[in-house]
Amino acid sequence: MSDIPGDLKFQKSHEWVRLEDAGQARVGISDHAQGLLGDLVYVELPKVGDKIEAGSGCAVVESVKAASDVYAPVSGKIVAVNEALADKPETINEDAFGDGWLFVVKLDNPDEMDALLVPDDYAELIENDEH
Amino acid sequence: MTRQTILNATHRAAGAKMVDFGGWDMPLNYGSQIEEHHAVRRDAGMFDVSHMTVVDLRGARCREFLRHLLANDIDKLKKPGKALYGCMLNERGGVIDDLITYFLAEDWFRVVVNAATRDKDLAWIEKQASAFGVKVTERPELAMIAVQGPHARAKVLALLDAGDRERVEKLGKFVAAEAHGPDGMPLFVARTGYTGEDGFEIIVPEAHAVALWNALAAAGVHPAGLGARDTLRLEAGMNLYGQDMTEDVTPWEAGLAWTVSLESDGQFPGRDFIGRAALEKQKQDGVPRELIGVVLDDKGVLRHGQRVVTGKGDGEILSGIFSPTLGKAIGFARVPAGVHDGLKVDIRGRELPLRMVKYPFVRDGKACEGV
Incomplete structure (x- = not known):
């Protein structure tokens, strides 16, 4: 599982978070999740300014197979969304941890990050998923 | 216990993502479903459809039996090799299954029914056949590979025995013939399919199925799930x-009126097929619901089960997909009869406008007019 970037934290429901400057964090879904979903065809994102709450549904990704909720891994206010996904949702399939990011959130409480899984633990989780 | 086709290991070796489909462990895709879709529209793809149930009907009164069993008119099949699509109905006019029937000889017809409905189909066919002295034999030892796409026929023809090639090349649409494939393997080649593209559906003994699949792959046919x-x-x-x-829906309500023959141009007008009385009554009383084609011009995806809001009450999305060829969502909806405007679909609480269109949505790899 060396392809999971070391600077990410994960939620069991397969969202990743990367802590950035100024108390902000970038959020996406994991490469494992996009693999399970198959080709993505539509993404419904929150709006800039929306408040999201850790554990609540805040976006929807739809693949050729099904629609799937994205749960907020942290609480805060949306400061940016990945507009490019509207026309190219397949970017998530191609680069889930990079250009396929979903949104950036200004954290209410940076301590929430501590509750999330580190890459090794997430790798173990999906390993067990596959067996 | 999940059943496997003879090609199961071949799919797994190719990295297929497998799913349960009607009790069978089948390939959903081999990586990208959208790429597989385009491969069929633009070149040639192949599907393992060995899970489908092949049933041979034998007996002097086969044709008479099929006049009773099928809502379509078996007497449309005049030459051996011809095939007919249609439904078998229950007494209420509900659809037990849709199927293809091949006329092979006056005492030998072959039907291909869906995998998920195998048990009830076989029970129903056997129950009806006994009165006609028709012997019903499932052929589980036969595998089936559908090769579809603009280049599908050419790629299959190149693999056939040279002596068979010209004859199979001349097969009309919905006609089948026996032929020999690589190393003389016996094939039943039908110019039918389920993709809207030209191509063949090939029935092959299980013992040769992997070799045929590999030969097709070597000829550049893309596996598709x-x-x-x-x-x-x-x-x-x-x-x-x-x-x-389903069994609770008549062909009138399912866009399948074209597969129902109430008039027979043959010797048997007023053919007494199962479900006929119910269909005639529903037609007289007025068909309450209809199946229509719909397009979602907004962003989003239509899915089975979504609520359709109309001026005359709710309908629902039956089949819904994101169309890779069109780049937007399309579907079939069942709505109260006659409402064609002002339709909306409820997607997660948001009501988005739906536009009714004539289908097919795509023909010859391109959007149909108005879609």
Whole structure:
């Protein structure tokens, strides 16, 4: 599982978070999740300014197979969304941890990050998923 | 216990993502469903459809039996090799299954029914056949590979025995013939399919199925899974049993009126097929619901089960997909009869406008007019 970037934290429901400057964090879904979903065809994102709450549904990704909720891994206010996904949702399939990011959130409480899984633990989780 | 086709290991070796489909462990895709879809529209793809149930009907009164069993008119089949699509109905006019029937000889017809409905289909066919002295024999030892796409026929023809090639090349649409494939393997080649593309559906003894699959792959035919099969068939405007019609839906309500023959041009006008009385009554009383083609021009994806809001009450999305060819969502909806305007679909609480269109949605790899 060396392809999971070391600077990410994960939620069991397969969202990743990367802590950035100024108390902000970038959020996406994991490469494992996009693999399970198959080709993505539509993404419904929150709006800039929306408040999201850790554990609540805040976006929807739809693949050729099904629609799937994205749960907020942290609480805060949306400061940016990945507009490019509207026309190219397949970017998530191609680069889930990079250009396929979903949104950036200004954290209410940076301590929430501590509750999330580190890459090794997430790798173990999906390993067990596959067996 | 999940059943496996003879090609199961071949799919797994190719990295297929497998799913349970009607009790069978089948390939959903081999990586990208959308790429597989495009491969069929633009070149040639192949599907393992060995899970489908092949049943041979033998007996002097086969044709008479099929006049009773099928809502379509078996007497449309005049030459051996010809095939007919249609439904078998229950007494209420509900669809038990849709199937293809091949006329092979006056005392030998072959039907191919859906995998998910195998048990009830066989029970129903056997029950009806006994009165006609028709022997019903399932052929589980036969595998089936559908090769579809603009280059599909050429790629199959190149693999046939040289002596068979010209004859198979001349097969009309919905006609089948026996032929020999690589190393003389015996094949039953039908110019039919479920994608809207030209191509063949090939029935092959299980013992030769892997060799045929590998020969097709070597000839550049792309393996495609059930996911692509679903988006291809819906673009082509073809129904899926269980989603678009069930035992509680008549052909009138499922866009399948074209498969029902009430008049017979043969020797048997007023053919007494099972469900006929119910269909005639419903037609007289007025058919309450209809199946229509719909397009979502907004962003989003239509899915089975979504609520359709109309001026005359709710309907629902039956089949819904994101169409890879069109780049937007299309579907079949069942709505109260006659409402064609002001339709909306409820997607997660948001009501988005739906536009009714004629289907097929896609023909010859391109959007049909108005879609």
